[in-house]
Amino acid sequence: MKVALIGATGFVGAKVLAELLSRGHTVTAVGRKLDGLHEHPALTARMMDILDSVALAKVLEGHDAVISAFNPGRMTAGEDVYRQHVAGHRAIIDAVKASGVTRFIAVGGAASLKTASGQEFLDSPEFPAEYEPYKGAIRGTREQFYMLKEEPSLDWVFLAPSVYLLPGERTAKYRVGGESILYGEDGQSRISLEDYAVALADELETPAHHRQRFTVGY
Numbered sequence: 001m002k003v004a005l006i007g008a009t010g011f012v013g014a015k016v017l018a019e020l021l022s023r024g025h026t027v028t029a030v031g032r033k034l035d036g037l038h039e040h041p042a043l044t045a046r047m048m049d050i051l052d053s054v055a056l057a058k059v060l061e062g063h064d065a066v067i068s069a070f071n072p073g074r075m076t077a078g079e080d081v082y083r084q085h086v087a088g089h090r091a092i093i094d095a096v097k098a099s100g101v102t103r104f105i106a107v108g109g110a111a112s113l114k115t116a117s118g119q120e121f122l123d124s125p126e127f128p129a130e131y132e133p134y135k136g137a138i139r140g141t142r143e144q145f146y147m148l149k150e151e152p153s154l155d156w157v158f159l160a161p162s163v164y165l166l167p168g169e170r171t172a173k174y175r176v177g178g179e180s181i182l183y184g185e186d187g188q189s190r191i192s193l194e195d196y197a198v199a200l201a202d203e204l205e206t207p208a209h210h211r212q213r214f215t216v217g218y
Contacts, residue, residue: 001064001204004028004101006050006092009036012107012165012193013069017043019197023205030059053091053098060099065204068092069107073137085140093147097154105204106148108160109141110189113215114180121163121181128163145213157209161196162217168192174199174216182217191217 003020007013008029014036020027021040028044029037037045046059050070060066070092072084089106096104111122121127122135122142131138148156162182174195175182183189191199199216203209 002026002028002062003204004030004060004063004066005069006030006067007069007071007107009034010069010071012071012196015193015197016067016069016107016200019194019201020204023201025204028059028063030056050088051091053095056091056095057098060095060101063099063101065103065105066092066096066099066101067105067107067200067204071107071137071141081136082140082143085137086143089140089144089147093144093151093154097151102153102155103204103207104148104154104156105200106144106156106158107200108145108158108213109138110160110163110165110181110215111138111142112145112213113160116180148211151211155210157203157207157211158213159196159200159203160213160215162191162215163189165191165193165196168194170194170198172198174218177215177217179213180215182215184218189217 003025005017005027008017021042026042028046030046034045034047070088073081113121115121115124115126145158148158169192181189
C-alpha cells in the first residue's frame with residue numbers, strides 16, 4: 001500500500017514506520033522535522049508545516065491511507081501544549097478530508113477509554129500520578145477522538161494503546177478490546193511500542209474497525 005505517515009520520527013511514529021517498511025509498504029513520511037529519518041527505497045520524506053492544511057492535503061493526495069502519529073510535544077505548559085495538539089489534529093483531519101483519502105488511522109491514547117466504574121480514564125482516580133506533567137498533551141490526544149466522532153464521512157480509526165506504552169519486545173501477539181481499558185493476567189494494562197505498531201499495521205492491511213475506537217494490550 002501507499003501510506004502517508006505523519007509524525008514518522010516520533011516516539012510511536014518511528015516504530016510504526018519500521019513496521020510498515022518491513023511489510024513492504026511504500027511510505028511518505030510527513031512532518032515539520034524529520035531528523036533521524038534513514039534512507040530507504042520505499043520511503044519518501046516531505047518536510048512541511050502540518051498546520052497548513054491546504055498544502056498538507058496536496059501531499060496526502062493519492063495515498064491509500066493516512067496514519068497520524070502527530071505529537072508536538074508533552075512537557076510544555078499544559079494549556080499551551082493542549083492547544084498545539086488540538087490545532088494540529090484539526091488541521092490533519094481537514095487535510096485528509098480535502099485530499100480525497102478516505103481511510104485514516106489515528107495513533108490515540110488511553111485517556112478516553114473507560115474504567116470499570118464507567119469513567120473516562122483521564123478523569124478517574126486510576127489516572128497515574130506520574131502522568132500528571134503530560135496532562136495537557138494527553139487531553140489534546142483525547143480531543144482528537146472527540147473530533148473524529150463528529151466526522152460524518154471519513155473512514156477513521158482511533159487506536160488506543162493500553163495505559164503503559166513503552167519500548168519492549170515485538171511478539172506480534174496482542175489482545176483487542178473496545179471501549180474499556182484492557183488488563184493482563186498480572187493486573188497491568190500495557191503493550192510494547194513494537195506490538196502496538198504491529199496491531200496498527202494489521203488494521204491497515206485488514207480493516208476490522210470503521211468509524212470507531214479500539215484498544216490493544218496484553
